[in-house]
Amino acid sequence: AQTVTQSQPEMSVQEAETVTLSCTYDTSESDYYLFWYKQPPSRQMILVIRQEAYKQQNATENRFSVNFQKAAKSFSLKISDSQLGDAAMYFCAYRKYGGATNKLIFGTGTLLAVQP
Amino acid sequence: DTEVTQTPKHLVMGMTNKKSLKCEQHMGHRAMYWYKQKAKKPPELMFVYSYEKLSINESVPSRFSPECPNSSLLNLHLHALQPEDSALYLCASSPEFGGGTEAFFGQGTRLTVV
Numbered sequence: 001a002q003t004v005t006q007s008q009p010e011m012s013v014q015e016a017e018t019v020t021l022s023c024t025y026d027t028s029e030s031d032y033y034l035f036w037y038k039q040p041p042s043r044q045m046i047l048v049i050r051q052e053a054y055k056q057q058n059a060t061e062n063r064f065s066v067n068f069q070k071a072a073k074s075f076s077l078k079i080s081d082s083q084l085g086d087a088a089m090y091f092c093a094y095r096k097y098g099g100a101t102n103k104l105i106f107g108t109g110t111l112l113a114v115q116p
Numbered sequence: 117d118t119e120v121t122q123t124p125k126h127l128v129m130g131m132t133n134k135k136s137l138k139c140e141q142h143m144g145h146r147a148m149y150w151y152k153q154k155a156k157k158p159p160e161l162m163f164v165y166s167y168e169k170l171s172i173n174e175s176v177p178s179r180f181s182p183e184c185p186n187s188s189l190l191n192l193h194l195h196a197l198q199p200e201d202s203a204l205y206l207c208a209s210s211p212e213f214g215g216g217t218e219a220f221f222g223q224g225t226r227l228t229v230v
Contacts (some may be wrong), residue, residue, distance in 0.1 A: 023179060033218075035218055037221075041144050042223065043204060043206075043224045043226075044221055044222065044223040044224070045159070045206065045208075045219075045221035046221075047218045047220075050218055052183075089156070091158055091159075103161055103164070103172070104161070104219055106158035107158065108140055108157070108158060109157070111154070111156070
């Protein structure tokens with residue numbers, strides 16, 4: 001069974017600094033997708049970034065980038081120039097590609113605080 | 117329109133009440149989901165509808181009854197709930213169930229059972 005692990009329950013970063021959130025996963029599949037979702041106090045889960053396993057290039061979305069290490073099954077999220085609005089719970093998630101029951105599997109989350 | 121809209125945003129109900137949660141999307145997505153989320157925990161999948169048919173039921177108690185009247189609407193009917201059912205209920209949709217596309221989430225309904 002696939003599992004997703006986030007080993008940092010809470011993190012803190014100073015405004016304008018850089019922070020990296022860790023995520024590891026376990027799967028025997030070769031085709032899959034990885035996601036980082038952000039859930040601010042407004043409660044809505046918002047997609048931050050997505051990575052296809054078959055792509056070697058790390059995904060980037062503005063201040064957000066990932067370090068995808070397929071062999072190590074690691075998928076960390078780097079937030080550059082942190083802003084107060086980045087404070088939220090961050091969930092790493094995995095989804096196998098294809099199949100009738102490929103559910104989105106979430107990690108336990110990392111609560112990020114941004115200090116002014 | 118890239119939104120998933122959930123109503124109501126907050127709901128307080130007694131253990132003998134019957135209520136319904138509503139979810140709507142107009143993105144043409146063919147997969148819709150119900151998740152339950154406890155505080156500071158990840159969402160837990162409850163139900164998946166694919167092309168308006170129930171595809172997955174994660175052994176959810178029968179006091180939760182999902183319904184998909186059409187491709188844009190998803191309901192969750194609640195009856196005889198327990199206090200431990202108090203949680204944030206999230207609806208989500210995706211273009212299909214089976215690919216690698218991300219799910220789009222609504223803002224959730226905060227349910228309190230008294």
